[in-house]
Amino acid sequence: MSTEKLVFVYGTLKRACSNHHYLSDQKFVGEARTAPGFCLYALDGFPGMVAKPDDHDGVVGEIWSVDADALVRLDGLEGLKEGMYRREIVPLLAPYADRGIEGYLYARSIDDRLAVGSIWKE
Numbered sequence: 151m152s153t154e155k156l157v158f159v160y161g162t163l164k165r166a167c168s169n170h171h172y173l174s175d176q177k178f179v180g181e182a183r184t185a186p187g188f189c190l191y192a193l194d195g196f197p198g199m200v201a202k203p204d205d206h207d208g209v210v211g212e213i214w215s216v217d218a219d220a221l222v223r224l225d226g227l228e229g230l231k232e233g234m235y236r237r238e239i240v241p242l243l244a245p246y247a248d249r250g251i252e253g254y255l256y257a258r259s260i261d262d263r264l265a266v267g268s269i270w271k272e
């Protein structure tokens with residue numbers, strides 16, 4: 151039996167977005183929103199989510215149940231080893247609050263990047 155893990159995605163991994171094929175054989179669980187305190191910044195055709203203490207809206211995304219192989223592929227895509235994103239527990243609103251669900255927080259500078267709010271659209 152493979153180990154499944156819930157992951158929060160908010161950018162190119164969402165349904166109908168450019169990297170969704172990384173998840174196409176995984177299980178969609180539901181739509182979700184982070185607690186307030188997070189914002190998206192536009193990077194080079196993809197978003198980075200970072201903590202923003204004065205934010206009131208949070209970030210909208212999706213929960214997916216992924217197997218161990220898929221998680222390795224996602225971590226590669228998001229450049230964890232290169233320090234581009236960190237996969238960390240993200241505080242989410244109900245019904246996903248306090249379940250220790252992880253998402254990809256942008257780990258590099260967002261200086262001079264455009265804040266695009268709560269929802270990533272391609």
Ligand code: PCA
Pocket residue numbers: 158159160161162163164169196197198228254
């Ligand atoms: N892919 C990840 C992080 C940002 C991105 O474009 C995601 O969709 O959650």
